[in-house]
Amino acid sequence: MYYLRTALQYTVTLLVVLTANFLLPRLAPGNPINALLGSDVVENMTKDQIERIMEEFDLHLPLWQQYVHYLTSFIHGDLGNSIVLGMPVSQVLMQRLPWTLLLMGGALLFSTVVGSLLGAYSAWRRGRAADLATISGVLFVGSLPPFWLAMMLIILFSTTLQWLPSYGAYPIGTPSGSWAWYVGVAKRLVMPTLALGLVMAANVLLIARSATMMALDQDYVTFARAKGLSEQRIFFRHAFRNALLPLVTNVMMSIGSLVGGALVIETVFSYPGLGSLIVMAVNARDYNLLQGIFILVSLSVILANLAADLMYPLVDPRTAEGDPA
Amino acid sequence: MTVLSRLATATAVSALLSAAAPVAAHDGPHVATSERHTAAGILSATDHDGPKTAKHLRIGIWNPAGNITTYTIGNSWNDWVLYLSLDKLLEPSPYLSKGRSWLATEVVPVTADGRVWEAEIRQGVKFHDGSELTVDDVVFTYEYYRDGPANRWTHHVSDVPRVEKIEKISPTRIRFTSERPMPNFDLVTAPELPILQKKQWETIKNPRSLTDPAIGTGPYKLVDYKADEYYHYVAHDQYWAGKPLVDELTLIMIKDPQTMFAALKSGEIDGAARAMPPELVEQWRNDPAIEIAQAPSLWGTWMQMNLDLPVFNNRDLRYALSLAIQPDAMVERIMLGRAQSGKHGWPHLDSTWTKPGLAVPYDAALARKGFDNQGLVDKDKDGFRDMPDGKPIDWRILVSTNQPLHVRAAELMVKQFADVGFKSHVEAVDAATFANLSNSGQYDFAISEITPHGLADQDQYMQFYSSSQMRKLLESEPERLALYNKWWEADTRDKRKDASFELQAYEVKYPSRFMLWYPDGLFAYRWQSYDNYASSSGYGIFHKYSFLPEAGRIGTTAPLDAKFPH
Numbered sequence: 001m002y003y004l005r006t007a008l009q010y011t012v013t014l015l016v017v018l019t020a021n022f023l024l025p026r027l028a029p030g031n032p033i034n035a036l037l038g039s040d041v042v043e044n045m046t047k048d049q050i051e052r053i054m055e056e057f058d059l060h061l062p063l064w065q066q067y068v069h070y071l072t073s074f075i076h077g078d079l080g081n082s083i084v085l086g087m088p089v090s091q092v093l094m095q096r097l098p099w100t101l102l103l104m105g106g107a108l109l110f111s112t113v114v115g116s117l118l119g120a121y122s123a124w125r126r127g128r129a130a131d132l133a134t135i136s137g138v139l140f141v142g143s144l145p146p147f148w149l150a151m152m153l154i155i156l157f158s159t160t161l162q163w164l165p166s167y168g169a170y171p172i173g174t175p176s177g178s179w180a181w182y183v184g185v186a187k188r189l190v191m192p193t194l195a196l197g198l199v200m201a202a203n204v205l206l207i208a209r210s211a212t213m214m215a216l217d218q219d220y221v222t223f224a225r226a227k228g229l230s231e232q233r234i235f236f237r238h239a240f241r242n243a244l245l246p247l248v249t250n251v252m253m254s255i256g257s258l259v260g261g262a263l264v265i266e267t268v269f270s271y272p273g274l275g276s277l278i279v280m281a282v283n284a285r286d287y288n289l290l291q292g293i294f295i296l297v298s299l300s301v302i303l304a305n306l307a308a309d310l311m312y313p314l315v316d317p318r319t320a321e322g323d324p325a
Numbered sequence: 326m327t328v329l330s331r332l333a334t335a336t337a338v339s340a341l342l343s344a345a346a347p348v349a350a351h352d353g354p355h356v357a358t359s360e361r362h363t364a365a366g367i368l369s370a371t372d373h374d375g376p377k378t379a380k381h382l383r384i385g386i387w388n389p390a391g392n393i394t395t396y397t398i399g400n401s402w403n404d405w406v407l408y409l410s411l412d413k414l415l416e417p418s419p420y421l422s423k424g425r426s427w428l429a430t431e432v433v434p435v436t437a438d439g440r441v442w443e444a445e446i447r448q449g450v451k452f453h454d455g456s457e458l459t460v461d462d463v464v465f466t467y468e469y470y471r472d473g474p475a476n477r478w479t480h481h482v483s484d485v486p487r488v489e490k491i492e493k494i495s496p497t498r499i500r501f502t503s504e505r506p507m508p509n510f511d512l513v514t515a516p517e518l519p520i521l522q523k524k525q526w527e528t529i530k531n532p533r534s535l536t537d538p539a540i541g542t543g544p545y546k547l548v549d550y551k552a553d554e555y556y557h558y559v560a561h562d563q564y565w566a567g568k569p570l571v572d573e574l575t576l577i578m579i580k581d582p583q584t585m586f587a588a589l590k591s592g593e594i595d596g597a598a599r600a601m602p603p604e605l606v607e608q609w610r611n612d613p614a615i616e617i618a619q620a621p622s623l624w625g626t627w628m629q630m631n632l633d634l635p636v637f638n639n640r641d642l643r644y645a646l647s648l649a650i651q652p653d654a655m656v657e658r659i660m661l662g663r664a665q666s667g668k669h670g671w672p673h674l675d676s677t678w679t680k681p682g683l684a685v686p687y688d689a690a691l692a693r694k695g696f697d698n699q700g701l702v703d704k705d706k707d708g709f710r711d712m713p714d715g716k717p718i719d720w721r722i723l724v725s726t727n728q729p730l731h732v733r734a735a736e737l738m739v740k741q742f743a744d745v746g747f748k749s750h751v752e753a754v755d756a757a758t759f760a761n762l763s764n765s766g767q768y769d770f771a772i773s774e775i776t777p778h779g780l781a782d783q784d785q786y787m788q789f790y791s792s793s794q795m796r797k798l799l800e801s802e803p804e805r806l807a808l809y810n811k812w813w814e815a816d817t818r819d820k821r822k823d824a825s826f827e828l829q830a831y832e833v834k835y836p837s838r839f840m841l842w843y844p845d846g847l848f849a850y851r852w853q854s855y856d857n858y859a860s861s862s863g864y865g866i867f868h869k870y871s872f873l874p875e876a877g878r879i880g881t882t883a884p885l886d887a888k889f890p891h
Contacts, residue, residue, distance in 0.1 A: 030761035038400030039760040044791045085552045086534045158591045166588045172555045270579045272554045285757045
């Protein structure tokens with residue numbers, strides 16, 4: 001019953017998301033013609049000329065007809081052509097998606113590991129100087145605007161020290177798959193991951209600290225102490241392990257905000273992922289591309305949440321039995 | 326990312342880049358050859374002497390270019406990348422007073438009324454696939470621009486001028502016929518339209534979804550690309566004007582300006598093909614690895630007003646407004662002196678089509694008097710002028726958030742308007758919304774950038790009159806209409822020049838938009854990688870002529886051999 005209810009909820013969510021994906025780009029002012037021809041040219045075109053270009057992209061049709069086309073195409077797995085790039089949207093997404101996954105995966109891993117460990121450590125040292133120093137330091141970094149942090153990293157590691165490349169995801173011109181290529185990819189991943197991950201780590205830290213502190217106050221921890229278990233054993237086996245549940249939810253929920261962060265970070269680093277693609281598609285009002293990206297991102301978030309929902313009963317069997325605790 | 330935060334970042338980055346810059350001794354001769362703003366030359370402390378050829382250059386570009394065809398290059402911000410692989414009948418551009426024979430050995434008028442022209446096609450010119458350029462390719466290209474899906478070049482053959490007939494009259498000769506005079510066909514139209522390969526394009530049903538690289542006759546062949554990431558070109562060995570001086574070019578998309586200049590600084594790219602921020606000039610002029618050049622880019626920033634609104638469809642009011650605007654203050658405070666005042670109006674001050682000596686003075690007192698005469702006085706005694714019917718005025722100045730300099734200009738405009746009694750406010754919106762609002766007339770004033778295509782191409786000015794707003798001016802201003810018609814009827818180059826000059830004088834006095842500034846074309850490159858750039862009006866230093874041997878440069882460029890004093 002739990003799984004059926006969950007599946008129904010997600011089907012409805014998907015339908016709402018598909019409709020919003022269609023409507024939102026079109027509700028925003030503007031159309032793709034300015035990006036195609038240049039606003040100085042469009043400004044001086046006649047209505048007939050503009051209408052003919054709109055027809056090329058079916059934008060002259062009533063909105064409901066465009067919606068029907070969109071849904072039919074989606075069911076057939078056709079996301080259309082990017083208006084600005086002239087390529088099938090699915091092809092563009094396939095080119096860009098791996099880089100975003102790499103970046104988001106790296107940032108997620110970094111922020112989760114660093115944030116949860118520091119959070120747990122902070123909880124363990126609650127009220128002491130180490131706790132205060134950790135929280136202050138991480139909150140300071142977390143409050144920095146990601147793009148500013150990215151700029152500072154570029155200045156430090158690219159311009160001044162010249163250790164890391166400042167743009168791109170891979171060394172252009174180096175045969176892909178070669179050792180040099182992998183090294184180039186790794187070097188180009190460091191700064192975007194740090195810029196995205198450091199800011200996220202602060203959030204993870206706060207959740208991990210709070211959850212660990214709550215766990216440390218539970219009866220089973222007192223009982224473990226009474227049994228004479230060592231502090232390390234109590235901490236890692238009992239407290240930290242139980243504090244992981246809200247962290248799992250947080251990590252899955254943060255995928256959506258990661259895309260938002262990637263939007264800025266990818267633009268600053270010219271990282272060819274979905275984030276920089278969204279910026280281009282929004283600026284050009286490339287409807288097909290925007291729809292394709294948003295569908296992909298929405299599906300990712302839905303699937304991540306679904307995964308979290310499905311993982312809950314495994315992590316805490318009480319949730320599968322309808323026990324809200 | 327907000328505008329303020331971007332400004333703060335730009336300032337911080339400039340400061341840090343400056344701190345990272347090594348300091349070199351000031352040496353080398355300081356010889357100024359002409360007025361700083363208009364001439365091409367070196368702004369660095371030292372004019373280095375680097376290599377004149379190169380094996381491979383990496384150049385940063387910033388504006389979306391798709392797969393670099395005539396359908397994915399949608400503007401003049403980066404048309405030079407298209408011209409690496411496509412040539413025109415005459416070159417280099419419509420921005421000069423002379424077109425040099427290129428794919429055509431001659432383009433000549435056949436009739437005295439300027440309606441019929443013929444072009445002789447150069448023989449032996451090879452496309453990138455080895456096939457030979459023919460008259461059929463040229464006929465196809467011109468007809469395709471005129472009748473095919475519209476692109477940025479269409480109006481040059483469908484409207485101003487409209488070329489009715491394009492005929493092959495011999496295996497090497499082509500004839501162009503128009504119903505109206507086109508005395509500058511060889512100066513504007515022929516150096517504007519890039520020639521396509523008929524074989525490649527005639528079978529394409531939807532040119533906007535072509536993903537193969539465009540096959541052209543240009544000096545570089547696009548061999549590999551990932552749209553919006555990089556474009557790899559190799560030299561066209563059979564190029565008719567000689568083998569290019571640089572064997573390979575990789576154009577790398579770096580959209581963020583701070584990142585692009587950081588990449589240049591760190592040596593990851595060899596040149597930054599975008600205008601350099603004025604504040605970086607002083608910081609980098611002593612950098613031993615980077616050379617800063619100035620070359621006329623013919624860009625500008627202007628403020629349009631909504632001519633659909635009755636208040637602005639009044640030439641005396643527009644004249645008074647032009648007296649109240651102080652572009653000089655913007656040049657000083659926003660462009661740090663690295664621009665020319667827009668007091669000249671349209672076209673660009675350095676354009677070959679410009680009537681010398683035109684300028685509108687700043688005269689706030691006269692402006693106030695003009696507003697009073699129009700009945701725009703403070704009726705509700707709130708300190709600001711109102712409409713003659715008593716309706717309060719609060720003009721909306723629209724700007725795009727991705728243009729921080731324009732936001733600052735708008736803020737200055739609010740102050741300048743307030744000085745003559747008008748209330749106004751700035752509204753910053755994203756770029757696409759800005760384009761939509763300005764195209765649909767939902768603004769009072771709008772500040773935007775204008776490229777050489779709109780600012781230094783004589784025919785484009787007439788194209789402006791296709792818009793509904795400009796047509797309203799023709800309807801309400803008989804003097805403007807008479808000059809407009811005189812331009813169209815002018816059947817010789819001299820007559821058209823006279824008509825254009827008269828129209829310019831009228832436009833300066835009763836402007837349809839206000840020029841704010843013409844930025845100095847500032848560019849930076851690593852001289853140790855390649856030091857053979859040339860200046861071409863309208864393109865700056867990044868264009869195909871910078872990579873061609875002397876035979877390809879003659880008559881098209883000015884050398885960067887002048888050294889500006891500090």
